[in-house]
Amino acid sequence: MFSHHEYKLGWGRSKANQAYKALKKLVVYCEVPPCTRLDAITISNVLDTSITPVREALIQLETEKYIVSCGNGYYTQKLEVKKLADHFDFIKMVLTHAFRENLYEHSKFVMLPSWDDYYLISEFLESFCESVAEATKNDRMRHCVHESNIRTRYVRWLDLQRPERLSRLSRIRGDASELLELLDRGDKDGAIANIDRQFSAVINTIPELVLEGNDRAGNTKESWLQTLSSNWAES
Numbered sequence: 001m002f003s004h005h006e007y008k009l010g011w012g013r014s015k016a017n018q019a020y021k022a023l024k025k026l027v028v029y030c031e032v033p034p035c036t037r038l039d040a041i042t043i044s045n046v047l048d049t050s051i052t053p054v055r056e057a058l059i060q061l062e063t064e065k066y067i068v069s070c071g072n073g074y075y076t077q078k079l080e081v082k083k084l085a086d087h088f089d090f091i092k093m094v095l096t097h098a099f100r101e102n103l104y105e106h107s108k109f110v111m112l113p114s115w116d117d118y119y120l121i122s123e124f125l126e127s128f129c130e131s132v133a134e135a136t137k138n139d140r141m142r143h144c145v146h147e148s149n150i151r152t153r154y155v156r157w158l159d160l161q162r163p164e165r166l167s168r169l170s171r172i173r174g175d176a177s178e179l180l181e182l183l184d185r186g187d188k189d190g191a192i193a194n195i196d197r198q199f200s201a202v203i204n205t206i207p208e209l210v211l212e213g214n215d216r217a218g219n220t221k222e223s224w225l226q227t228l229s230s231n232w233a234e235s
Contacts, residue, residue, distance in 0.1 A: 015053035020060050022047070022231035027066050027076060030154050030217035032224035034078040038067060046225045047232050064147075079210045079217075084155055085203050087148035092199040094133050094145055099183075099191045104135040106183030115173050118160045122153065124176075155209040158216075159202065171201075 023043075026032050038058060044051040058074045061067045067074050098104045113120035126149045133145035160168065175198050182190040 015049055016056035016060075018232065018235045019043070019047060019049065019053050019057035021235040022228055023057055023061060024066060025231045025235075026224060026228050027061065028150055028153060029157075030079065030213055031220060031222065031227050032076050033218045033220060034076055034214055036076045036224065037072075038074045038076065040073075042225070043228065046229055079155065079213045081206050081210050084152055084206050084210065087152050088199055088203050088206075091129050091145055091148050091152075092195055094136065094141055095129065095195050096192050098132045098136055099188045099195075102186075102188065103137075104132045104183070106180055112173065112176060112180075115169050118157060121160065121169070121172065122156055125156070125172075126153070128176075155206065155213060156202070158209045158213055159205060172198075 023038070032038075040051050040054045040058060044054045047054065058067065062069045062074055066077075068077055069075075113124045115121060129149060130142065130145055133142040136142070162168065175194060179191055179194045179198075182194060
């Protein structure tokens, strides 16, 4: 499903990797309208680099299904309800497996984040899921959870931006606190019921979040090439 390009010799220090990370960030956060053609020559001019690393980056992103290729080039995609729901279902499956088999032991020193900071909340939820996946000792499973986190990151951010976010934040905090307490007590059935409730709530909102996300991306007022240039400088 996902290609381990990071293991390619010299990839981490290459211009192709730098272009890959800049483009991937752009796509993950829907900062370019859906169905936009990603022209390698235009991109290489904006990034002031040769066309070869840009082409390598586009090929890698298409291999990983972040973008699609047609006869005349590479294009961004719309958010899709089924794909996002599948990613959330996969993460829930991994957590359920780890809890059922007693593979994960919660540490009492885990600290909950500041609940008025959307990014800290998102980072906490991602790191928690990945630490559970790591406890399975299955590298493939851990990698796939990491990728699913990346692919669902934008809609989770959108979820926390909705008008009812204060009540949503309260529910997230309550569910997370309860889950950590259940794990402390070794109540695996309670923990599994907790994550089933949490993920079901998120999955039920995906159709609305997809509509909002595609609408936002289609009406973005920022130049995506300018944003890409900023991502390049940071990568």
